[in-house]
Amino acid sequence: MAKGNPILMNGIRHECITPVSALDNEIGIRSLADYESKARYVPDGKPGGYRAIQHVLNNMSPEQVIDEVKASGLRGKGGAGFPTGLKWSFVPKDHLGPKYLAINGDEGEPGTFKDRYIMEDCPHRLIEGAMIAMHAIGAEQTYCYIRGEFYDSLRLLDEAVKECYAKGYLGDNVFGTGRRMHFQVHTGAGAYICGEETSMLSSIEGSRGHPKMKPPFPAIEGVFRKPTIINNVESIACAPAIIDAGAGWFTARGTEKSPGVKIVSVSGCVRNPGWWEIEYGTPIGVIVNELAGGLLPGRKLKGLIPGGSSCPVIKGEAAFDVPFDYEGCVAGGSMLGSAAMIVLDDSIDMVGVMRNFSKFYAHESCGKCTPCREGTRWMLQIHQRILDGGGTMEDLDLLIDIINGIEAKSFCPLGDAAAWPVRSAVERFPEDYIAWIEKSSRFNALKADGNGSASPAGSEETAGVEAN
Amino acid sequence: MAIRAIEYVTIEVDGKPVSLRKDKPILWGLRDKGYDIPYFCAHKWLDPLGACRMCMVKVSWNGRPMPKLQISCAMLPGEGMSVETNIEEVLTARREQLEFHLINHPLECPVCDKGGECMLQDQTYEHGCGEGRYTENKKVRPDRQMNAYIQINYKRCIHCKRCVGFTDEIDNSHLLKMVSRGAESWIESYPTSDDLPYFSGNVIDICPVGALTASNYRFTMGRPWEQELTASVASLDSTGVNIWLNGRLGHVARIIPRENEGVDTGMLDDATRFSWEAIDDPARLRKALIHDEGETRRVKLAMAEALCAEQLGAVLSEHPADSVGLIAGGNRSTEEYMSLRHFATRVLDSRWYSFGEDLAGPEGMSDVVLEALLAGNTSIEHILSASTILTIGSDLWEEAPVLGLRANVEVRKRHRRLVNLRSHGSSADDFAEYIDYGYGNLLRTVRAAVNALNGNGETTPEGERLAESLRSVGDDCAILYGSEVWKDAAARELIVAIQDLREAVRRANDGCSVYTNPVYPAANSAGALLANWFTKFGRPASAKESCGGVGRVLQAAADGQLQALVICDYDLLSSYPDRALVEKALARVKLAIYLGSFENPTSQRCRFHMPLGTWAHIDGSVVSLEWRVQKRRRGQIDSVAPSLTELVNGLSGELGRGFLGTTEDMYGQLRHNIEFWPRDEFTDFPYKGVLVTPRARLSASRSPVKDLPAERSAGAGELVLIPKSFLYNDRDLLANSPVFARVAMPFHAFMNTADMQAQGISDGDSVALGNVQLTARGRDWVRSGSVVVNDFCHSAPANGMGAAGFTSLSIRKASLAGSQS
Ligand SMILES: Cc1cc2nc3c(=O)[nH]c(=O)nc-3n(C[C@H](O)[C@H](O)[C@H](O)COP(=O)(O)O)c2cc1C
Ligand code: SF4
Ligand code: SF4
Ligand code: FES
Secondary structure (H helix, E strand, O other): OOOOOEEEEOOEEEEOOOHHHHOOOOOOHHHHHOOOOHHHOOOOOOOOOOHHHHHHHHHOOHHHHHHHHHHHOOEOOOOOOOEHHHHHOOOOOOOOOOOEEEEEEOOOOOOOOOHHHHHHHOHHHHHHHHHHHHHHHOOOEEEEEEOOOOHHHHHHHHHHHHHHHHHOOOEOOHHHOOOOEEEEEEEOOOOHHHHOHHHHHHHHHOOOOOOOOOOOOOOOOOHHHOOEEEEEHHHHHHHHHHHHHOHHHHHOOEOOOOEOEEEEEEEEOEOOOEEEEEEOOOEHHHHHHHHOOOEOOOOOEEEEEOOOOOOOOEEOHHHHHOEOOHHHHHHOOOOOOOOEEEEEEOOOOHHHHHHHHHHHHHHHOOOOOHHHHHHHHHHHHHHHHHHOOOOOOHHHHHHHHHHHHHOOOOOOHHHHHHHHHHHHHHHHOHHHHHHHHHOOHHHHHHHHOOOOOOOOOOOOOOOOEEOO | OOOOOOOEEEEEEOOEEEEEEOOOOHHHHHHHOOOOOOOOOOOOOOOOOOOOOOOEEEEEEOOEEOOOOEEHHHOOOOOOEEEEOOOHHHHHHHHHHHHHHHHOOOOOHHHOOOOOOOHHHHHHHHHOOOOOOOOOOEEOOOOEEOOOOEEEOHHHOOOOOHHHHHHHHHOOOOOEEEEOOHHHOEEEEOOOOOOOOOOOOHHHHHOOOOOEEEOOOOOOOOOHHHOEEEEEEOOOOOOOOEEEEEEEOEEEEEEEEOOOOOOOOOOOOHHHHHOHHHHOOOOOOOOEEEEEOOEEEEEOHHHHHHHHHHHHHHHHHHOOOOOEEEEEOOOOOHHHHHHHHHHHHHHOOOOOEEEOOOOOOOOOOOHHHHHHHHOOOOOHHHHHHOOEEEEEOOOHHHHOHHHHHHHHHHHHHHOOEEEEEEOOOOOOOOOOEEEEOOOOOHHHHHHHHHHHHHOOOOOOHHHHHHHHHOOOOOOEEEEEEOHHHHOOOOHHHHHHHHHHHHHHHHHHOOOOEEEEEEOOOOOOHHHHHHHHOHHHHOOOOOOOOOOOOHHHHHHHHHOOOOOEEEEEOOOHHHHOOOHHHHHHHHHHOOEEEEEEOOOOOOHHHOOEEEEOOOHHHOOEEEEOOOOEEEEEOOOOEOOOOOOHHHHHHHHHHHOOOOOOOOHHHHHHHHHHHOOOOOOOOOOOOOOOOEEOOOOOOOOOOOOOOOOOOOOOOOOOOOEEEEEEOOOOOOOHHHHOOHHHHHOOOOOOEEEOHHHHHHHOOOOOOEEEEOOEEEEEEEOOOOOOOEEEEEOOOOOOOHHHOOOOOOOEEOOEEOOHHHOOO
16 A cells, blocks of 8 residues: 555545656655646656656557556456456557547546546646557547536646647647647536446537447447547546556556556545545555544444445445455455445444435436336335335335346446445345334334235325426 | 348247348347337337337347346347247346336326327236336326427326437437436427428327327327228328328328338328328318309309309310310329320310329420430339439428438438439438539539530539539439429420430449439329320320320410310419419410319319319329329218219219219229239229339430530529429418418528628518518528529419519518518
8 A cells, every 4th residue: 555645635635645656756646736836747757747658659559558558457447447458459440530538537426536636636647648548549539528516627627738738748749749639628517427438428429418329339439439448537547657667566566356556535434534545455444444544433334335326335344354456345245336435334324325325316317218217216215205204114125126127227337326235225234224114104004904014005096296 | 232132140039940130130020020029219210229128138149148138129130149038037127127117107098199009008918017016206297299290298208219219310300309317307399480390290100108199189089999090192292101091980080101111111291191180171172162253152063063064065065176174283093184084085075184293394295205204213212222312403301201301311321322403402411412503504404414424515513513423323323303303494305314314324333223213293293194195105096195284285275275274183373383374374264163172272263163082082093203003092081072083974974975984994994004004903902002114105216415505593683583392382281281370381582691681681571572472581501692482382472473484583672561471
């Protein structure tokens, strides 16, 4: 685990250590590209400062760049952990006409806050990474899609881009090499689904943010029906370090299958929420207790979500022993996702948490496919009803049935994301649900009829209509 | 891209081998083979969307199952594939998805117009679980009018987005959009008053539930199972679109498409679909009208027939031969034309007859032109699979809407080329290549292109550009030509020149196939040709041959050669290109008789107006632009008006000339005498029609003309008048259908904004074109130097704005006193 200087920003404490810190402790990513001091991010031959891209442009073929990234074992940081180098190699080499790089800075997953700090604190690192990726895949245009609410990210990244154009780092003659490289910042309008890669492409095209059918995969037919590589901001921001420090720096860290480092953002019931760059494989307990300052006094861990709101909840203290890497999290009964750790202590009611999650997913479901559109709303209604004192025991089975109808059957993974946490809550924390249901008037009325577990279905009229 | 052979692959389905088309998702192939896989969002016109998740099946490749269920609407079959459609996993998934579909559904089948033909109803019956577990509040949203014709019931919508797909992928109108997100999302439309709906009605058909319904059908015209369906053919254009005419309690209840793969694939234009209201409209004549010295009397048909025959008899007794003219519009059945032919030759003993609109201009038809019209004709299927489609002077979208729509889809989805030689912009501009020619110079341009392709003779820049776009047409080329050809003063030469062009394109492309098809001005123009030139198509001459055209009949009448004029279903005053000639002819003849279903400006000028059944009231064959002979069948509706055949039989009887024959007799004569006519019996004529190849005995010899006619252009400060054929016009059925009153019919003077500025005219101003006043509308698609008007409008007849043929006029802002649109 690498460590850096704690800093304070937007009222949240961060310790910022990046791959760059391995190169030269003096020039960490933050000090290089800090908004105030970003003028220092100049090509002066030192690590950082557009050294990697100049090296790439002058000395490396696209294949060599892809091989280097492949060798580093870099895995996509957006959620799925797909090997980035492999993804880059999917772009058809003989394609005539434009190809595109699209950077995913939508960062919509509840619990995740890492990309915005890269865009705000070290935008040049991202731009340099994009240039390396463009070189590797043969693109001349990058679209960086930023979540609509990230006003500061937009402003700061835009300024950095303007600066690059002014200095000739971007444009029609990059660093005098004659290469064309353009960088376009594109804002979303606050839809979580636009973080899903094909929806993001629809949105960039100016259409409604609905996911598109795969195949064709974006690497073959993406934005404007041209080959497009989509990567998370953090994945792209790793590229300069890989070129500068070499693939070996990466593979020397982390685990065999998840090499390198990862930014984890920790929120919830901890003393010191924030984000840190850690080596893959660091036990979750170390992250929570050493970096995030541990639980609040007198509290015990009830559950922990390692990867953001779309991952199952791991029950109890066992979560502390789970190594924080892709394989470890799966073995622990959850997923690494976007490394957004949400810590829940014993003061938390799981039904309330799931009501909030369901509300989020019902609100963010794009509405394209039936199971997610209808199922998320139904799950929200059931949770709300349970919390309002109208739950019955059948609701637990019903929830599982709804989840079965959504999971692996919806068009895009948002449906799964909505289903997984609820399934884990119902299966791993049934006592929370039962506690509410036992207090419910409906349950007790049915019980008084000697009908405590009878299904309410068909026995009750639709309660009325809800105005839109 | 000529039509390619279909490739098949054998896969395993539920343990049995099944051979499926390689290019279609397995859903379609399996459904065709009787596997009942439910689906909602997929539609054969649309790209797979994958929204409803009903069509999931278990797929394995070489014995290895894919972990998730797969949607069969997006899965192409392949070697080594096996599919399970009936295992518990699949059945459960269907039940789950169906439950999701139903939770917010109002379950109001008993009052829903779709009930009985609803996919949701059928599939719930087949695959549903029979009871609901949803006890929460349902979503609601009040109904809303989507455009002039369509209403949405939001509660019933299952969000399949087929309707959105249609307006995005097929008709490109983008009328319907989904707004908001998740379960709260809904379908919204933003119609602007000026956007005419052309194909919007198709979304009613493809909506799998009762969410989208026709405003003039819903709640009033009965349930689907009460409809008596009759297979018929649309009547507004020459594509030959197939329809079901629905009758209930003796009235027309609606018109819906009847899929014919070769013609329309189930698409229907709005004008045809919604014109049904006129068929039973009170305005349709049930009795005869007699206009006498400024008075109108309504009399019974039999009495009118007797009176009419008496007056006609008086004319005939004075002038026994060639004294009566007979004109019929292009929308009657071929059998009716045959009976008219008998009436003209046997009863009236007149050669002054002509059926159908003039194709060859005022000079009339000749063997050379007729041959050129028939040469190179091919089927719609071939036209649409051609690598290059060239339209000459024809806006397909307006003149043959379904053909135009299908051509646009081919171009957009399958990357064919569409080249438009045209005088103004059209809805195809977004994806067609186009070459502008100055209106009135079509012959000049076509000949110039022929010269350029042949590398021999004078050419023009437009001709050069057209030639350039035709130098490499790909595998084959289809040429379609339409209204601007028929209206050209040099139509005769033009039709022949297009054959020269066909020849030149063929030569320039190594002898590839080049087809030419006329886009006729009316639904049965081809049938009218047959009856006019019966002795050339059928038996050698035995009776008087037609004089050759409407123009000739009118000229004869205007010259005083004719004593009487019989006009059948043809609003000459509103639509014949030379209004002055019509006026003269009507003024000169002693007796004018109109046979038609509705009153119109022409009928009001005739002494007798006999009621006539519309196309929906009579049996008869029609011939489409691809020479598909199809049968219009009489709907299950009451008619108190006769067919033309019945009428002329009646008149003939009154005149003491005996019975001319029934409709079936007429059909028998066609079948007996015309070699290429389908061999089928009239009573069980094939439902999808029969494609024929016309042959005629013609003495045609011609040599290509290389000379270019002089260029025509507008006078100083004047604009060239382009009378354009719009789908929406004042044809009887459209003028009398109340539903079209809600649509902004294109009765305007469409001008280029630059011209308007130069003249100090602003959008919405009233302007005078000759003696006619119209509202000016600035539009980009109008070329500077021209003004486009609807060529068929009662209140502002284009044929009254100037001379026939080529008109160039100056446009004035109309005085305020008379300003109105
Ligand atoms: C519903 C949904 C939301 C997503 N949101 C984001 C996001 O906000 N940011 C992101 O980088 N990836 C997001 N993803 C993942 C992307 O689809 C995609 O996998 C990722 O951007 C690929 O980049 P990577 O290979 O660098 O990880 C989301 C995926 C889904 C299904
Ligand atoms: S699962 Fe379906 S409804 Fe949900 S976001 Fe994806 S496509 Fe849209
Ligand atoms: S209106 Fe009909 S076609 Fe359109 S989305 Fe709803 S159900 Fe589908
Ligand atoms: S028909 Fe396949 S998903 Fe709707």
